[in-house]
Each structure stands twice: as structure tokens, then as C-alpha cells.
Amino acid sequence: MSNDEIFEKVRKTLIDALSVDDDEVTPEATLIGDLGAESIDFLDISFRLEKEFAIKIPRGELFPDNMSLADKSLVKDGLVTPEGITELRTRLPHANVDKFAADPKMEHISELFTVQMIVNFMAHKLNG
Amino acid sequence: MKFEGRTALVTGGSRGIGRGIVQALAAQGAKVAFVYQSNSQAAEALVAELTQAGHTVVAHQVDVRNKEAVDAVVKTVTEAWGKLDVLVNNAGVIRDALLATMTPEQWRDVIDTNLTSVYNFCQAVTRPMMSARYGRIINMSSVAGEFGNKGQANYAASKGGINGFTRCLATELASRGITVNAVAPGFIETDMTEAVRNVAEAEIKKNIPAKRLGKPEDIANAVLFLASQESSYITGQVLSVDGGLTLGGF
CATH class of the missing domain: 1.10.1200.10 (ACP-like)
Known part of the structure; x- marks a missing residue:
């Protein structure tokens, strides 16, 4: 298709x-x-x-069921850490993570x- | 007939309040499937009675505590009739005991049959009802869910749990045209209340403003209303049907 x-x-x-x-x-x-x-x-x-x-x-x-990235190493001060970005690439292989990574505010995570x-x-x- | 073209599934349908609900829905034109735990004789008698009267009623023996069995019966019913409009979670048991002596089996039996069954059935019907953008779920609670009765910690926990469950699920499904409500009966003349009626019927009646016990039809009438299309703006409610028992008047 x-x-x-x-x-x-x-x-x-x-x-x-x-x-x-x-x-x-x-x-x-x-x-x-x-x-x-x-x-x-x-x-x-x-x-x-x-x-x-x-x-x-x-x-x-x-x-994914849980997108809160509750683990402390994945989010710091409201920003998704590099480890968190790696985690997102794994969980959402079909999303445009590069775009999000440019300004990785947790509050914008739903835009993925x-x-x-x-x-x-x-x-x-x-x-x- | 109000429920012409509608399909319904009722748990604990062979006896007591459930039987009254099955009869009422069938009499209003719904195709009704009911599930029962063990009393095949009562189930067959009810199917025969309603089939002879020209209604479409089928019975399935299902352990409502068993998720796979519940998924299977919901699939069978929705595939046979193409949809499921109404679910009435009525199956319930009592295993009364003072907490100090309540066995783990008494606790689990009541929680699993009364509460886990509601989880099982509601989850199973979510998909067909969401696809149809229509559904009526009615869970059988009890006045015991809000008021304390000695010896019913397990039963009260299961019914209080149903009330909270009902409110949560109502918020989850409201945007899909699915309402979720509970009916909380007071003292109803069924096998379940026979033991307590035998020792305290006069005393019980004194405390009921309506001065009579309820009948299964009284509960069935409330269920019919909540199962109807007309109740579409009512969701997450626990409707007491108890002759005024819980009003606290003198």
C-alpha cells in the first residue's frame, strides 16, 4: 500500500x-x-x-501506555534529558523525535x- | 415497545433481581442474553418461559470471575446479534461474617464475584460499545455500599467499589455515547435476603418509610430507565431504590 x-x-x-x-x-x-x-x-x-x-x-x-517518563534521569527541570530522548526514540520509533529534541520541553511531549x-x-x- | 431492536446482556440473570431485569427487558422487546453461575434449572425455566411468550432470550453458564470466559461470552453475544446496547452487571453473592472470623475465601469470593466481574464485563464491552458510539452500562450496587452493616465488610467493600468504579468509567466513556450508572437496592424480596428477612422482617419494614420490602420489579424498573435511550444525559450516578430506607428520616 x-x-x-x-x-x-x-x-x-x-x-x-x-x-x-x-x-x-x-x-x-x-x-x-x-x-x-x-x-x-x-x-x-x-x-x-x-x-x-x-x-x-x-x-x-x-x-505507549506510559509517557510520563517518571524516571528522574529522563526528565530534569521540565526538560527531557539526552537519555530521555534516547528512550523516546525507542518507544516512538515512528515519531519525529528530532524536531522535539531541538526544544525538549516535557510540556510539549504530546506534540510527538x-x-x-x-x-x-x-x-x-x-x-x- | 421501548427496547425493540436493542440487545442486552445481564449477569446473574437466572434468579432474584437479575431474573426480574431479564423479564422486564424482554417484555420491552429487547433481545436478552443472560449469564448464570450454577442454577441451570432456573436458567432453563426462565428461557422457556420467555421464549414461549415470543421473546428472544438465551442463557450462558459463565463464571463471571474468569476473564477469558467473560471475553468469550461477550464475543459470542455481540457476534450473534451484531451489537450490544445494554450491559447489566447484576451477579453478586453474600458471604456474611464478622471480620474477626471472615476467611480469605469469604473475602475473595465476594470481591471477585461482585466487583472483579464488573471489571471483566465492562472491559469486554468497551470496544463494541465504543465502535457503536452507544451503550448503557448498569452496575448493581447496594445500600450496603454506603451504609455499614455488621458482618458485611466484604459485601460493602465490593459495592462501595462498584460505586467508585461506576463514576470513573462514566467519565472515560461519556464522550462515546456510553453511560455508566449504578442502582443501589435496599431490602428486596429475593433468595439473597431470605435469611435476614426470616429473623427480622418486621423490624426491617419499620425502618423503611415506604413500609414494605422492595420487589425485583422495583429494581428492574429503575434499570429499564437507565438502560433506555432517554437517560442519555445521566451518567456516573448511583440511584438508590430502597423505599426511602437510606434517607435517615424518623
Whole structure:
């Protein structure tokens, strides 16, 4: 499946799950900040992606369960440490961690969850 | 009929309050699946009675404490009927004992059957209800969840737990068109209250402003309301159905 096809399916899924307009769902749009997703929506999005793409998404694989980086070495004074950035790359291999690392404020961590991240994840799942 | 085209799953459905709920939902046109623990005879009799009356009712013997078994029955019901609109978590037991002598088995049996079962079923129905953007979950609490009764620490803990669980889950699912409420019965004429009624019925009635014990239909009527489409703006509530027992009046 091409990335364009994947994007269109992801877009349709997000329109259904979040009741947003189609022009709001751009690759750069953040799920929480731009599209208004709440915690339960992440579950709903996962369920709908499974149905739309007819695949299984193991729990925590697309959206990790715990993003608080509670370990002290990973966050210091509200900033994600280099160790924390490494941890994020492991947990969110399909997110644009480089962009976040340029200004790694913990309060902006939700911006890692973008439409493109889902597209990248699905492309990896479908096409390897 | 109010529940025409709706599907419902009721736990602990073969006897007592659960039986009343199954009958009421079926009479209002819902397709009803109920689960029961052990009394096959009572379950078969109820299915036969309601089927003969032209209703769609099926029974499944399930250990509600067992997550895999619960997942399986929810899957069976949702696949057979295409959706699940209403879940009534009614299964419950009492194992009364003063705490000083309460065995670990008495504690666990009550907590697992009354409370863990609610976790099991609610989690299993979350996905189909979220996909449908519609659901009505009603958990059977008790006045014992808020008021102290000697010998019921296990039961009260399970029912108080249900109240808190109900409020939390209500906030999680509200945006998906799913409401989660609890009904807290007072003294209802069922097998469960038979022992205490035998020794203290007159005394109990004196303390109930309505001057009578409740019947399973009284609880079923409250459940019907919370299970209906019309109750869509009510969620996270614990509705006492007790003839005024807990009002504290004189």
C-alpha cells in the first residue's frame, strides 16, 4: 500500500474517531493539540485502525501506555534529558523525535503524536 | 415497545433481581442474553418461559470471575446479534461474617464475584460499545455500599467499589455515547435476603418509610430507565431504590 493510500485511510479513521473536518487532518497535525484527542480517543483510534487496515495492533505499540517518563534521569527541570530522548526514540520509533529534541520541553511531549506518526507506523506495519 | 431492536446482556440473570431485569427487558422487546453461575434449572425455566411468550432470550453458564470466559461470552453475544446496547452487571453473592472470623475465601469470593466481574464485563464491552458510539452500562450496587452493616465488610467493600468504579468509567466513556450508572437496592424480596428477612422482617419494614420490602420489579424498573435511550444525559450516578430506607428520616 502506498503512503498516500495509507494517509487517506488514516485520515478517514481520524475524521470518524475525532469528529474533525478532513482539512484539519494534515500530516503535521498533532492529535492532542490540533485535533483535540483525549486519552480514550487513542484507544478508539487504535480500534478503528485495526478495523480499517484489518491488522492487529498490540496494546502500547502505537501509543505507549506510559509517557510520563517518571524516571528522574529522563526528565530534569521540565526538560527531557539526552537519555530521555534516547528512550523516546525507542518507544516512538515512528515519531519525529528530532524536531522535539531541538526544544525538549516535557510540556510539549504530546506534540510527538502527529498524523504522520500514525502513517509511518502503519507503513512499517504493512510494508515492513 | 421501548427496547425493540436493542440487545442486552445481564449477569446473574437466572434468579432474584437479575431474573426480574431479564423479564422486564424482554417484555420491552429487547433481545436478552443472560449469564448464570450454577442454577441451570432456573436458567432453563426462565428461557422457556420467555421464549414461549415470543421473546428472544438465551442463557450462558459463565463464571463471571474468569476473564477469558467473560471475553468469550461477550464475543459470542455481540457476534450473534451484531451489537450490544445494554450491559447489566447484576451477579453478586453474600458471604456474611464478622471480620474477626471472615476467611480469605469469604473475602475473595465476594470481591471477585461482585466487583472483579464488573471489571471483566465492562472491559469486554468497551470496544463494541465504543465502535457503536452507544451503550448503557448498569452496575448493581447496594445500600450496603454506603451504609455499614455488621458482618458485611466484604459485601460493602465490593459495592462501595462498584460505586467508585461506576463514576470513573462514566467519565472515560461519556464522550462515546456510553453511560455508566449504578442502582443501589435496599431490602428486596429475593433468595439473597431470605435469611435476614426470616429473623427480622418486621423490624426491617419499620425502618423503611415506604413500609414494605422492595420487589425485583422495583429494581428492574429503575434499570429499564437507565438502560433506555432517554437517560442519555445521566451518567456516573448511583440511584438508590430502597423505599426511602437510606434517607435517615424518623
